[in-house]
Amino acid sequence: MTTCWVPGADGSPYGVQTLPYGAFRHSGGAGSPGEPGGSSRAGGQRLGVRIADFVLDLRGAEDADLILAGGALCQPTLDEFLALGRAQWTTVRRRIVELLTESEHRAAVEPLLVPLAQVDLVMPFTVGDYVDFYSSEQHASNVGQIFRPGQPLLTPNWRHLPIGYHGRAGTVVVSGTPIVRPCGQRRSSAGPVFGPSGRLDIEAEVGFVVGVPTRLGDRVPTGRFADHVFGVTLVNDWSARDIQAWEYQPLGPFLGKSFATSVSPWIVPLEALDHAWVPAPEQDPPVLDYLVESARLGLDLSIVVEWNGTKVSAPPFAGMYWTPAQQLAHLTVNGAALRTGDLYASGTVSGARRDQVGSFLELTWGGTEPIKLDDGSERTFLEDGDTVVITATAPGPAGATIGLGEVTGTVLPAS
Structure with missing residues (x-):
């Protein structure tokens, strides 16, 4: 691999193989x-x-x-x-x-x-539009079991299209920005009540930053993903689960998600990830033509989630059911225009094991199974003063490691 004259660069996850x-x-x-x-x-x-x-x-x-x-x-x-x-x-x-x-x-x-x-x-770019997908089959199944017990784990459309929603671009913030606990309506036995969320959560995700825009009415086929997407960033899509559970039917996420989305300050160009593409999971049933890829590839990213300094999860991105190219194709298939700076995120990354999930909703199974942190304290959801750090790496050339930076946030009390 190419030798760099900068001190400490050779062997670093941020050597010349990365350059975010x-x-x-x-x-x-x-x-x-x-x-x-x-x-x-x-x-x-x-x-x-x-x-x-x-x-x-x-x-x-x-x-x-x-x-x-x-x-x-x-x-x-x-x-x-x-x-x-x-x-x-x-x-x-x-x-x-x-x-x-x-x-x-x-x-x-x-x-x-x-x-x-x-x-x-x-913040390194101006966010145009923000779209959040729901592309991990393990995460969707877990959430279905927690939120809709006794019903099918996946909705009938889940394996036919990459489900997503438009988020709030104005509250996408750079890593390190404090996260104020949101307030909103929550369900109670006496009816809806208003106040600070008591079930504040994270979602460990991977984001894709659009560079080249399109015109209204254009579509971006799966084969042109790299013509429009500049690079990758880490995302924490903070979630207020009690607000979300009360509001999300029938139109989906709103105030439970829109209060803050944190992104890494580093955008890793797609070229840095040339050695990180791996075959994506098989899809069954077959997808419609506009979602077909000549080579269906996902990214082999290893994510780590730390809660107050304790490693609590290691979600594997390679297992995502819907690929980044399919997500972009679906996002534009109706003719929606892309803008420079558009950000779309993968949705929560979760693997098959409990220590591979990308949300605390899953980690503590809806708050019923507290976890113990290294300082001896127990948690179900985030408390004021808690800090979450999400990092990730990918394989690079000649055995090198690609660093994707980190996205971090500390919870402040409701204002």
Whole structure:
């Protein structure tokens, strides 16, 4: 594998095999989010690529003519760069690899490396629309058993189409943003009551960031997934289960989901995941023609969920019933237009075992089986002050590991 001159890069999950994109401000700077221009040292928001424990300042690189991207990397967010398309994404990635591996560039590039400890990571793109799918058969079956006991685990349409819903783009927040406990209506024996959710939960998911838009009326077939999707990010779609259980029939999730969705500050380009594609589970019955793939592939991502520092689950993404390409094809089959910055998430990732589930609803089986954390405390759902961290890795070239960053959030009391 290519050797990188950046200290600590070789053997790191964030070596030249990964190179995720993000946005940052220098810690303690006076700049405001979204502020164009200005030095990273002065606090202006800038684009960067992670390499080991550093961030390569992409604005500095383009200003110095080390990378040519038509000014897209001089912007405060990835929006303009995302819209450029696959050919430009590939060209820029190859150039970054050259800058970080060829010794002749070291003198010019090294001053553009900022230690991670000296930056604040911020939301790297403007979310256009947010769609959340429901693509794990194990998760859907578990939720069916918990929410609808005595009824079929899966609804009749589940194996025929990737079920999803439109979420609230305005409450998609970057990792580290505190999560205020939501209030809403909940069911009680005396009728509906209003107050803070008592069954606050997580959903460990994988998100896909759209770069190239489409026109209203266009469809994106499964074979053109990589023409439109720039990369992958980790997602925690926080859920208030008691609010959700009261409101979700007949139209589905609403206030129980829309209060916050956290995403990783790092977007891993699809090219970094070339070695992570594996055959997806067999689908039965056969899907309709627009959902057929010439090679049905899923991503072999290993996810870890930590609750107050205790590892409680390791959901396997490779077992998802519906693939990212099928999700995008279904999302657009009615002619719905894609916008640059659209985010669609996989839905909760759950495996067959209890220690592989991606929600605490499943982990504690609806709150009936508390789990013990390493500090000796027991939990069913999230308490104020709890912190959840979700991380993931994928296989890379020549035995390397691809790091997908982390998405973290701490629960604050209801306001």
